[in-house]
Amino acid sequence: MLKKLLLCLIFSGFLGAYADTIKTDVVVVGGSASGVAAALQCARSKVKTILVEPGPWLGGEMTSGAMCIVEGNRALPSGIWGEYYKKVHQHYNKTPGYDTTARVPLRFEPQVGAAILKKMTDTVKNLTLKLNTSWKAVRKNGTGWELTITENGRTNTIHAQVLIDATETGDVATKAGVPFISGFDSRETTGEALAPEKAIPVIQDITWMAILKDYGSAADRTLLKPEGYDPARYECLKGKDLLRLVKGGKLANDKYMIKWSECANSYPTSVDLLSPEHREKYYHDMRLRTLCLVYYLQTAGGLKNFGLDEDFPTPDHLPSIPYMREYRRSTGRVRMVLDDIYTPYSRSSKLYRTSIAVGDASPGQHFVDARGPKTNYPPFPAYSVPMGAVVVKGFTNLLVTEKSISTTHLVNASTFYPSVQMAIGQGAGTIAAYCAFYKTTTDHLNVRAIQGELLDFKGYLLPFSDVALNDANFRAIQQVSATGLLQGIQHPEGKTASVLFKPDTLVYTAEIKPVLDEIYTRGFLWFNKEKPGEQFTVGNLLSFISEITLSEPKPLQTNLAKQWQSIYHFKQLFDLNRPVTRREFAVLANKYLNPFARTIDLSGKLVN
Template sequence: MVKKILLILIISGFTVAYGQTIKTDVVVIGGGASGVAAGIQAARSNTKTLIVEAGPWLGGSLTAGANCIVDANRNLPSGIWGEFRKHVRQFYKNVPGFDTIANAPLRFEPYTGAAILKKITDTVKHLTVKINTPFTAIKKNGDTWELTITENGKPVTVKARVVIDATETGDVAAKAGAKFDVGFDSKKTTGEAIAPGDALPLIQEITWIAILKDYGAGTNHTIAKPEGYNAADYACLKDKDIKKMLADGKLPNDKYMVKWGECANSFPVTMHNLEPENRDAFYKQAKLHTLGLVYFIETELGFKNLGLDPKEFDTADGLPYIPYIREARRTVGLIRMAMDDITAPYDNPSKLYYRTSIGVGDASPGQHYAADSGAPKTNYPPMPGYSIPMGAVVIKDIDNLLVTEKALSVTHLVNASSFYPSVQMTLGQGVGTIAAYCAFFKTTTKHLEVRKIQIELLDYKGYLMPFVDVNQTHRYFRAVQQIGATGMLRGVQIANGKTASVYFLPDSAVKTSEIKPVMLDLYTRSFLWFNKAKPGEVFTVGNLLSFISEMTLADPETLKKNLQSFWKTKYKFTTDFNTERPITRLEFAVLANIYINPFGRMVDITGRFVN
């Protein structure tokens, strides 16, 4: 009898011990915009994936932080970001006043956004999500990462081949020993013309956003006066058009997102404030400042009908779970993305990072600093759409630890755009694809095959290039994306105010001077062909047929006959087949992609072609 009891206890002990260790392929720490997208994609790419989120919601700053009016990437509905946006629009399609214009800024209630993300993750095979589960430690054991998380008050070990740090402040990378940059980089360090002469350890202010509900005229929903309240802190608002400011933050169902600068709810921050040991005390100050703003709006400005909705967030004060953090520490990655990689991506032959793209963005950079902070004013040019390179998410000298959010390896100037939630959701999908590649092929981030990873991302409707005029509904979206990622046909930036959209211009003629350098780089016999064919300023249909014949050794007459037959039937081109006329960029992209496959040529982490 004693032996039986002992045996039961031993077996029970082993069961408990086993239950305290989770084995997975990929673990994502942080369920924010990038983390949830990374987890979804890694799982969809058939790797066992775990998302660990310290808070009660998925979505990070989009939902738990209440930054729920999203205007960036609205013309770039890449993959999971486009999927999320579609679900939000579908949910609100019958709500009076909801803007249904295709590229309108996305507006939603935080709770609804979080619920949509949960619904998406619930349907993904191979994906497990743990909320209210803090991360505490990380170490490497051979080729396996071992992390400690706290579940129901007890430590649990997670073992994984690949880790994604999707925390708001790079906490996982910091514990793993990564190196960081903080604040303004100097011009001499980054080569950015608009960077300051000297580095400055200043980071952008945080904002503890408030969601206010209009309870109707004549009602009074004034909150209790917050601790330390001083009306003078918000005095500059008396000269503002508050009704317009509220209207700018209008949400469905009579709610308003209050994310105001100057003397409102932006709050100065240092990296020291954001360290885990200092965070809670600092957050308390920031929340009191926002509660003071709410009280000021209700009392001094006379909007007693506006109040914090206790149903929106399950918090004692009615504020969001987390602040909106714009900047923290940036890891030192395999490459560092700078402003020139955005404004002039094709101009540096040693850094053709766009060719390694795993995501796209177009957010206009913000500058959120107190007037007395000493932060220099940055004169950004119109911000064009851009590609985010693979090397910016891979930490230098640390294998199989990938970063997103503010820990991305970019300069301070680039972070002012790349941190934006919709950009991060797009990026997160690319990071999840990298993680799945490393886990599936049992390899490391030292041995990434750029094109294989990009092909997987394209399979799941991700964008590599920020072209706004050939979207996923286009028959040849993929061909255009792949040709664009070679640089053979370049995107064209067209400014519109503070932004500059990037166009592919599918109906424009192909210029020989644009495609020739890449052709010479890719195909060994192309030098002989150019010397013999001597194409004119504009490339013709006949020029491309001749080039294809030379590179593939196809019989020219047979090739011509086949293309003439397929021109409108198989390829659905709307133009007439005529070898003498200029070939359009779309026609070139489609035919080059099929017959000479320049995207099939491997590239290294800097974007240079390799044999």
């Protein structure tokens, strides 16, 4: 009996020696585009962060899923996304035939993209990266969270103040008990004119990519005939120039991304098929179908010299995960709908004021299922993503990214893109870092403080494509526009619409008066007294500044006359009677009136 007890004690001590409790400020689960950005931002904001990724690569669908031609947000190089875009171009700068022109779609080999992200994480203090580490369980612990992980054959527990679920499938939040919705929302539920009358339980197809490499005309890289191969499945490809189609996905170093719809390698899916219970078999079957497509190209298509790129660390050399456009959406503190994109300034809620990210990706519509209606989107504008969309309602200190953010189906059709998600991840990381640094919770967020931190790290709040990050007035323009004083101007370009600030155009009284009245209690009195004309003048602006700041008018005018070009470098001469430009208004309002300092809630309303 004593011997058994002794053995038990020794054994339990042995297990204890190989199980740790790890304390950190923030834990991010999922090395997706958003997960890497979130972890980087947390660490750069000087809070201890752990990034847990079950696989060997960082980047999620951009790398492990081979979605490595990224078109969205190339005109909006916000923060970490802009940094990544630049590093990829630097890597390929001397590669023959690689286009590093500004604003071209980003193209990279998946393993190169993963290596760049790994290097970015390696150079940051306060960040611990755990690759090849699975998670088992998650549970609430006071206002914080506990995550059970398995690494190097042992089970450890991470205690964190804030948890970010950056998985493509939202599995962590699901395990934590978060309720989800999926499919097309009804018009009655969302108020979106483009939504169907009734909800439809259909989600967008997945694509299991393939990266092919041209091994030279003499090579024969034909696969062994895959199980279940049926050439009749590819009827839609008959008569098409398959070589031309392949080369449409050109990457560097004679490699090509295969991302085709119709009968090729995009497949119908459902919430049930993607559930943890059925996912493994479904993934196996879809991988096999992509192998069949490759075999078809090599045999019926005569492209035997195009073989699978062998850089993926998988037995079949296919990406380890699919490119997933949609799955489940959580209920956040706010829900982003289409009107927040098309008409952000005329809504009762002002969610653009709470922005943590920007996007401009054209909405995708990929449905084999005939029940999925095609939506006739008007030209789709660039937009801001509200803070409350990543904050899960009813779950303190839990943030979500990827397909789990709180949007409608019609909005998710754009926000799921990896480049947009990288911007969203940085925003989520800023929120998490705020909670950790100030020892508070997501119930007590200071929107302006969080946005200020994001601006410190070159993030965008408003999607102005005509005011670059290196513009000396970038921050002033972003901050003033985040109050609604100066509104973005949509400029349709085919199926999309860029959003412009137009810094050299004039300020109209009708635009700024409602917000000035809202923010400043004496604004109404000033307008009644001064009665400015249709165009707001430099003199009007200085008079308003004098009224609100209680500054003497003459000294204010004298100082600004001296500083107009020497300090502010404004193009036009100082003239009190001249209409003020939007740039001049933004810079001076930001400095003297500081409307960005006014506290707002997660709906964008002012808090007195």
